[in-house]
C-alpha cells in the first residue's frame with residue numbers, strides 16, 4: 001500500500017475491529033493496522049519475509065503472523081464479527097518463480113472464502129494500478145478489474161458501497 005498511514009480515514013466507530021492482511025512484505029502496512037485494530041492477522045508466503053516481519057513486529061502484541069499461501073490460510077482464520085480484509089498478496093521480486101509457488105495469485109480464492117461469511121466486512125483489494133495490467137511475472141492481473149471483483153462478490157453478498165481509496169479498491173458488504 002502506498003499510503004498506509006491514511007488507512008484510518010476508511011474507519012469509524014462502527015468499523016471492524018479485526019484486520020486480516022494477505023501479503024506482508026516488509027510489514028509496513030501491518031504496523032499501521034496494528035495501531036487501528038484490536039487484532040491483526042497477516043499472512044506471508046515467503047519464509048524469509050515472514051521471518052523478517054516476525055522481528056519487525058515482535059513488540060506488537062496484537063499482530064499474528066502466518067507463513068504460507070493465503071489461499072490456504074485465510075479460510076482457517078474464522079472470526080464471528082466483521083473483518084477488514086486487506087488483500088495484497090501477489091508476486092514480489094523475492095519470490096518471482098511462479099511455478100514454485102502454488103496459489104501465488106490468491107485473490108479469487110481469498111474472495112471465494114470471504115463472500116461465504118455472514119458479516120458486514122470491508123474488503124480492500126490493493127494495487128488498482130495493476131488491475132487489467134498483466135506484467136510478465138503476474139499475468140493473472142489481466143482478469144482483475146473493479147467490475148470483476150464486484151461481480152465475484154455479488155454472487156453471494158450485497159454490496160453496500162464501493163470506491164477507490166488511493167491505490168486500493170474498497171468494497172463494503174452486507
Ligand SMILES: C[S@@+](CC[C@H](N)C(=O)[O-])C[C@H]1O[C@@H](n2cnc3c(N)ncnc32)[C@H](O)[C@@H]1O
Nearest residue numbers: 001023024025029044045069070088089090092
Ligand atoms: C505487495 S506485497 C505486500 C505489501 C504489504 N501488504 C504492504 O502494504 O506493505 C505482496 C506480498 O505478497 C506475498 N505473497 C505472494 N503470494 C502470496 C500468497 N499466495 N500468500 C501470501 N502471501 C503472498 C509476497 O511475498 C509479498 O510479500
